[in-house]
Amino acid sequence: MTVAELDSFSLLLVYSAMAVYTLAFVAFAADIARRSAARPVPVEARELVGAGGPAERPRHETAAPAAVRHRAARVGYALTVIGWVLQLGATVLRGVAAGRVPWANMYEFALTGIAVIVGVFVMSRLWRDLTFLGVFITGIATLFLGVATVNVYVPVVPLAPALQTPWLVIHVFVATLAAGFFALGSGLSLLQLLKERRDGGFLRSLPTAAQMEDLAYRVGVIGFIFWTFTLIAGAIWAESAWGRYWGWDTKEVWTFVIWVIYAGYIHARATRGWRGSRSAWLQLIGFGAIIFNYTVVNLYFTGLHAYSGLTTAT
Amino acid sequence: METAQPDDGSGGGPRLGVRGWARFLWRQLTSMRTAIVLLLLLAVAAIPGSLIPQRSADPNGVIAVREENPELVWLYDALSLHDVYSSPWFSAIYILLFTSLVGCVIPRLAHHWRAMRARPPRTPARLSRLVGFQTVAGDACDLDRVDRVLRRRGYRTTRYGESISAERGYLRETGNLLFHISMLGLLLVIGLGSGFGYDGQRLLVEGRGFANTLSSYDSFNRGQWFDDAALKPFAVALDDLEVVYETENPNAVGAPLDFTARVTVTEDGAQRQAQIKVNHPLRVADADLYLISNGYAPRISVRDASGQVVYDEYTPFLAQDNLYTSLGVMKLPDGLEQQVGLRGFFYPTGVQLETGAYASAYPDLAFPVLSLQAFTGDLGLDAGIPRSVYALDTDAMTQIAGGDSGVDALTLTPGQSAEIPGGLGTITFEDVRRYGVIEVHVDHTQTAVFWIIVVLVLSLLASLLIPRRRMWVKATPGGLEIAGLARGEDPTLERAVGDLAERIRHEADGRGQEPMADAPARESTIDA
Numbered sequence: 001m002t003v004a005e006l007d008s009f010s011l012l013l014v015y016s017a018m019a020v021y022t023l024a025f026v027a028f029a030a031d032i033a034r035r036s037a038a039r040p041v042p043v044e045a046r047e048l049v050g051a052g053g054p055a056e057r058p059r060h061e062t063a064a065p066a067a068v069r070h071r072a073a074r075v076g077y078a079l080t081v082i083g084w085v086l087q088l089g090a091t092v093l094r095g096v097a098a099g100r101v102p103w104a105n106m107y108e109f110a111l112t113g114i115a116v117i118v119g120v121f122v123m124s125r126l127w128r129d130l131t132f133l134g135v136f137i138t139g140i141a142t143l144f145l146g147v148a149t150v151n152v153y154v155p156v157v158p159l160a161p162a163l164q165t166p167w168l169v170i171h172v173f174v175a176t177l178a179a180g181f182f183a184l185g186s187g188l189s190l191l192q193l194l195k196e197r198r199d200g201g202f203l204r205s206l207p208t209a210a211q212m213e214d215l216a217y218r219v220g221v222i223g224f225i226f227w228t229f230t231l232i233a234g235a236i237w238a239e240s241a242w243g244r245y246w247g248w249d250t251k252e253v254w255t256f257v258i259w260v261i262y263a264g265y266i267h268a269r270a271t272r273g274w275r276g277s278r279s280a281w282l283q284l285i286g287f288g289a290i291i292f293n294y295t296v297v298n299l300y301f302t303g304l305h306a307y308s309g310l311t312t313a314t
Numbered sequence: 315m316e317t318a319q320p321d322d323g324s325g326g327g328p329r330l331g332v333r334g335w336a337r338f339l340w341r342q343l344t345s346m347r348t349a350i351v352l353l354l355l356l357a358v359a360a361i362p363g364s365l366i367p368q369r370s371a372d373p374n375g376v377i378a379v380r381e382e383n384p385e386l387v388w389l390y391d392a393l394s395l396h397d398v399y400s401s402p403w404f405s406a407i408y409i410l411l412f413t414s415l416v417g418c419v420i421p422r423l424a425h426h427w428r429a430m431r432a433r434p435p436r437t438p439a440r441l442s443r444l445v446g447f448q449t450v451a452g453d454a455c456d457l458d459r460v461d462r463v464l465r466r467r468g469y470r471t472t473r474y475g476e477s478i479s480a481e482r483g484y485l486r487e488t489g490n491l492l493f494h495i496s497m498l499g500l501l502l503v504i505g506l507g508s509g510f511g512y513d514g515q516r517l518l519v520e521g522r523g524f525a526n527t528l529s530s531y532d533s534f535n536r537g538q539w540f541d542d543a544a545l546k547p548f549a550v551a552l553d554d555l556e557v558v559y560e561t562e563n564p565n566a567v568g569a570p571l572d573f574t575a576r577v578t579v580t581e582d583g584a585q586r587q588a589q590i591k592v593n594h595p596l597r598v599a600d601a602d603l604y605l606i607s608n609g610y611a612p613r614i615s616v617r618d619a620s621g622q623v624v625y626d627e628y629t630p631f632l633a634q635d636n637l638y639t640s641l642g643v644m645k646l647p648d649g650l651e652q653q654v655g656l657r658g659f660f661y662p663t664g665v666q667l668e669t670g671a672y673a674s675a676y677p678d679l680a681f682p683v684l685s686l687q688a689f690t691g692d693l694g695l696d697a698g699i700p701r702s703v704y705a706l707d708t709d710a711m712t713q714i715a716g717g718d719s720g721v722d723a724l725t726l727t728p729g730q731s732a733e734i735p736g737g738l739g740t741i742t743f744e745d746v747r748r749y750g751v752i753e754v755h756v757d758h759t760q761t762a763v764f765w766i767i768v769v770l771v772l773s774l775l776a777s778l779l780i781p782r783r784r785m786w787v788k789a790t791p792g793g794l795e796i797a798g799l800a801r802g803e804d805p806t807l808e809r810a811v812g813d814l815a816e817r818i819r820h821e822a823d824g825r826g827q828e829p830m831a832d833a834p835a836r837e838s839t840i841d842a
Contacts, residue, residue, distance in 0.1 A: 003563070154565075155565040156563070156565065157560075157563060157565050157566035157569060158560050158563060158566055158569060158571055159571075160569070160570070161570060161571065161572055161573055161591070161592040161593070162592050162593060164572075164592075164593065165593045167593075214805055217803065218805060221778050224778075225774065225775065225778065228771065228774060229771070232767055232771065235767075237593075239760070240593050240594065240595060241592060241593050242604070242606075243513065243595065243602065243604040243606065243753050243755045244513075244755065244757070245760070245763065246504075247370060247371050248363055248368055248370060248371050248398075248399050249371050250364040250371075253360050253361070253363055253364040254364060256357075256360055257357045257360050257361060260353055260354075260356050260357040260360070261353075261354070261357050263353055264350050264353040264354050264357070266778075267346060267349060267350050267353065268350055269803065270346070270802065270803070271346040271347060271350060273347060274346075274347070274350060282354075297364070301364060301365075302367075302372065302375060
């Protein structure tokens with residue numbers, strides 16, 4: 001197959017993934033609707049469930065019937081996995097077509113970034129049942145893939161000399177990985193805030209706000225560690241490409257801003273008066289800055305990180 | 315800055331006095347709340363520098379913005395908006411932040427030092443209020459065994475009567491303190507260390523060289539404490555600059571794939587060949603050499619009316635786009651009857667548009683074309699005002715070729731000559747070479763910064779992932795009471811208490827002789 005054929009096949013897989021994500025979104029939305037209609041589980045029943053063994057956490061078992069998992073959520077999760085596999089195929093094919101890692105321009109960042117975000121969500125199932133975040137994650141995935149294919153798609157072109165380095169593999173991939181964890185964390189923080197405001201409807205069926213906050217923090221901390229690596233790997237790369245490890249280039253500024261916001265978030269979690277909703281807001285602001293960094297900074301700010309691939313197309 | 319400090323001692327009498335106020339302000343500054351506010355302020359304060367061009371990162375952008383908004387120049391200057399990251403207000407924020415950090419870290423260092431040497435604290439009277447409280451079968455005779463289990467899990471243990479007090483995860487606080495100290499070290503090393511370095515740029519046409527002396531740089535930025543005598547003696551000549559272009563991919567024909575600058579380095583009396591590529595700087599003496607930009611330098615000669623050569627130089631033209639449409643200027647103050655200025659474009663692969671104008675179709679040299687406008691009059695070089703060699707001030711000049719002058723622009727291909735209108739002489743486009751801009755960068759902080767970063771990452775991992783917790787096991791008539799206490803974030807504490815209880819039960823069941831290989835020695839907060 002030629003490069004163009006591989007790429008068009010990859011694009012076909014992207015469209016298929018988008019369709020499946022949309023279906024998953026519908027299924028998750030149906031699950032949420034079901035949750036809001038369902039009556040809360042009586043207290044006695046929950047305590048019986050909680051008395052199972054040491055693995056249960058009776059202190060927190062005040063709201064969520066973890067055992068009850070309905071079909072819509074299962075269908076949504078299964079569809080998400082299918083969509084993810086399709087998208088993974090699309091991303092790998094794009095890389096094969098280009099003969100390099102598939103994250104060297106904005107379209108490819110979106111492709112890999114969404115694959116990682118959904119991947120983190122899919123894998124989180126091994127750790128916790130976070131299917132209630134499905135609407136949030138598949139929503140983001142559909143939206144971003146749509147925008148990416150329609151507005152920032154570029155055909156496969158060779159790497160600019162500055163990008164021909166192993167740091168492209170490390171720096172950009174770790175950054176996307178961080179974004180994946182931040183996405184999950186901000187989804188949890190968002191639900192935490194909603195739950196604190198009005199604990200009704202489908203929100204009643206979810207874990208408590210305090211549990212939500214704990215989970216968001218743990219996911220956010222992993223994102224923060226990856227983001228620190230991103231920053232450092234970027235500095236080492238900048239040293240070899242541009243002759244300085246730090247120069248307050250616009251992208252460097254925003255990487256720094258995001259790092260500082262999350263540093264603030266981690267401190268806020270350990271401070272009276274900042275725990276709870278205030279720290280949740282910080283996590284949301286941090287994720288907002290990630291999105292801003294990826295979209296507005298890439299497209300409208302001038303700087304050395306001009307790799308959207310959109311302006312140089314001739 | 316891990317644990318929240320209670321606001322103790324602030325409720326004093328009505329009069330505080332100078333020392334009281336100082337203590338009060340210090341306490342406020344070093345509190346976690348202030349630290350968070352300062353962190354967020356720092357994030358917000360960094361943003362303007364990405365919106366407004368900065369002198370350090372984008373000097374041309376600064377000039378452009380100031381020309382476009384002359385009415386705002388005073389504001390840019392008053393608020394140092396072109397030097398945000400060295401501005402007083404940005405500095406104030408991070409200096410306050412780091413002062414707060416120092417004020418927070420020092421007492422904690424002392425506290426941690428004592429805690430490291432102290433025994434784990436006395437067992438609380440009632441364990442039932444603590445996390446994961448449970449009772450397993452056993453009595454005081456089992457405590458030795460429990461002690462061993464705890465030690466194997468990384469706990470430091472001590473006995474208080476019929477109970478064991480255990481604590482683990484001191485490394486969390488060590489990491490936390492080390493992380494903040496490394497941040498401080500990073501700031502100091504970068505702030506002080508970079509003052510001893512320099513960076514300079516030099517444009518080199520193929521075949522030319524330069525020596526590492528102050529006067530041979532086109533631009534030179536020195537650190538605050540840099541001594542010119544510290545320039546190491548070496549010389550670099552650019553032998554040839556090779557560029558590889560994409561030729562097959564229809565979506566990217568002409569995209570540069572590779573830049574290689576082959577150079578000859580003269581150092582300590584010896585010569586060697588080397589190359590500089592993007593992402594692969596060249597180390598010479600204590601300096602790193604980078605290839606930061608490139609372009610074309612047509613060699614243009616000018617003869618006066620009698621045929622005497624008055625100008626013959628490679629003149630660098632600055633690329634204006636990806637196809638290397640390049641703009642250049644030549645100034646001939648002497649030699650001809652009048653002062654002559656030439657300004658125009660060089661096209662590495664020139665194609666003529668329907669309008670008659672030229673454009674570049676490809677960035678490599680397939681069909682080089684030079685198109686020049688000519689001016690006579692005052693070049694403005696005698697007034698003593700420094701002028702850019704890349705700009706021609708035509709205010710006091712008359713156009714004699716190109717533009718609205720009625721005479722066509724002087725269009726030349728290599729080897730061609732043309733008359734300068736007015737019988738002033740002839741101009742010849744001899745040939746064209748590439749040039750590269752070499753940046754020489756000396757930074758003595760690199761190694762130190764690298765090692766600080768290594769410490770910083772390791773300590774960050776320790777401070778975020780190692781749980782710090784206390785565990786108590788108390789022998790009571792009802793059995794062994796077990797409970798834990800989190801110190802800082804510790805989402806797996808309850809499970810850890812459960813695991814410990816399970817372990818003790820397991821041994822008590824008579825299977826205690828089996829090797830206990832399944833006990834995780836290190837627990838992390840993320841694998842829950």
